[in-house]
Amino acid sequence: MNEDSFFPLFSEFQITYRYKVYFTKDIFQKDNPVLKNFFISEIKQGLVKKVMVVFDERLIHYHPNLVSEIKNYFQGLESFIQLTGDIIPIPGGEECKNNQNLWESLVNAVNTHGVDRHSYILAIGGGAVLDLVGYVAAVSHRGIRLVRIPTTVLSQNDSGVGVKNSINFQGKKNFLGTFAPPVAVFNDLQFLESLDDRDWRSGMAEAIKVALIKDKDFFHWIESNASELLNRNLDTMAYLIHRCAKLHMDHIASGDPFEFGSSRPLDFGHWSAHKLEYLTQFSLRHGEAVAIGIALDTVYSYQKQFLSQDDCLRILSLLKTLGFVVYHPMLSDGEKQNLFLGLEEFREHLGGRLTIVLLAEIGKSLEVHEMDFKTIDTSVNFLKTYL
């Protein structure tokens, strides 16, 4: 018996990820070099790369020439980057993340077009499309290079600049997914013009969220600029998105990007939001649900005397000014079973010990490991009557 054969072996290594988020307008106009320059910077050994383009078909209503503009844009770039046949339209919105067949048809497209690990998948659309296509890219050939072009406020300032992807499974939101950073993200302001008011507003909930837990000045800036934001001023929105994206990205890079721990500060307001999205069968937008979740956890923070009454009312007031509704009947339904289950599902998705982020003041968060249902109840009732 050779004792050496029983010594344990140890493996340790680091993986480095890098990506840039660009901000632009009219990305597919022939004279806009930003996307082209990215592909030029990626040239290796003179190889021609492929790019498979998938987009949120809703965009066609507002940008009827989108497909021809994209084809046009890539014309003349064939010496280093080639479109793989047709540009692929898919339905946008949460529904696409529930659709197993859609996922499979995209994986099939990767296969039939011979998209390999040094090819690119370019996804254009809202957060739902980016999550789905990101998941396809992450698991095909163990990872194809993903480029994102987010087209909603929420995806430009939060979901599209981060490192996660997912689809829903058996009625559980984001049950399947991976951590897989993109190789680049291009935020094109122009797309936001066509958003309906709900989606324009909805994305701002994530900016308020991140301001509340990290950046008091940003919260004040949003307060001061509420009317421009409400009136759909594109430059004001550009600033909100840029600052919010930066706060999210800095948090991810400096913390625990792949969430090996069980705390997730960026999920302030999200435990009840996830449950509300389901209970309303996604008639609530993610951001609308998050606004309600922020309101709930804000009032709860105040009831528990972590947060001052002034701060609490100021937060509710900003949400209201921006047009958010801060209560939903489902919060009171089912004899509180809804929120009870919501909390358990949230814990389960993160795993380990329950960790909920609350507010100490505007710009400063704190963590608790249990929630008290009597106080949740009082908070829900408070919101119900808040006008």
Add this chain to the structure above:
Amino acid sequence: MNEDSFFPLFSEFQITYRYKVYFTKDIFQKDNPVLKNFFISEIKQGLVKKVMVVFDERLIHYHPNLVSEIKNYFQGLESFIQLTGDIIPIPGGEECKNNQNLWESLVNAVNTHGVDRHSYILAIGGGAVLDLVGYVAAVSHRGIRLVRIPTTVLSQNDSGVGVKNSINFQGKKNFLGTFAPPVAVFNDLQFLESLDDRDWRSGMAEAIKVALIKDKDFFHWIESNASELLNRNLDTMAYLIHRCAKLHMDHIASGDPFEFGSSRPLDFGHWSAHKLEYLTQFSLRHGEAVAIGIALDTVYSYQKQFLSQDDCLRILSLLKTLGFVVYHPMLSDGEKQNLFLGLEEFREHLGGRLTIVLLAEIGKSLEVHEMDFKTIDTSVNFLKTYL
């Protein structure tokens, strides 16, 4: 217009992975502390964790008490680790990686048992079972902690100690998968007793492979110990596995663990092996196909005058001594279309430029970026008549 809103943002971060590979015997005997100690070392904040156990049902033929032994082992550990109901048997062998329903039923089990990101999935079986279960663990909740107990030579010395998982899709081997290191691996020598001769032998192909590209001394050791290996001496095999696992792990940790580049030195002999596995509908074991692939690329290396005739014959002779067959009729079939397609599929799975590993001498590899079909042809004919 605020210019700041158009400054690109940059993200860069590192993720650190660590895991240990333990070597043991009779892991589920009550008095074997190695697995128990691992779970004890993982205790955090006194939380009770769950473990979902999935195993290769073939094992039951040889270890009829396996299930009760496992249940027994975990009894008394409930204060920190709990089995999630029944232990789940699944069919082993390549077939399980082709079975979409099996994959789905395991994801369902994760869901119904409330297995969360701080729970464990413990997979017991050959490389195929570990690849499938590893993929389930990697994409459920964006990653559940995976513990592997490999039960074949190949999975103990290669696949089970590495960082990859996968399933097959639409007839393409390993088309879906991720890079996802385990949290721990336990190589239990005892399991190897029940392997049939083909599986006992098959795994040795990976040891010869890694010896050929990295470790001349190890190649000599295998030569000197060929008859013990042939006669199924367990201690000799233990040493082979330990050294082979170490070579694989060191390579992964010091190189490009998640294969962002397009070179993959550990795939010596694999481009034709993958194709042969398919063409024979997996009647060839992975290791058997790799042995043929090694033989082909060895002869090719010699024909191209990279490798001496002595070394070439010595390699073929060792393969033969260990009972490997070094030729398969499919190599000559289809007017060479088979190998031609195999090469293209190999390039596509890795992506980018074709990179094939060949031999400069025993223990030393080199890379080429094209293969010459006339020489492949000559090499195939050489093997066909090699006795």
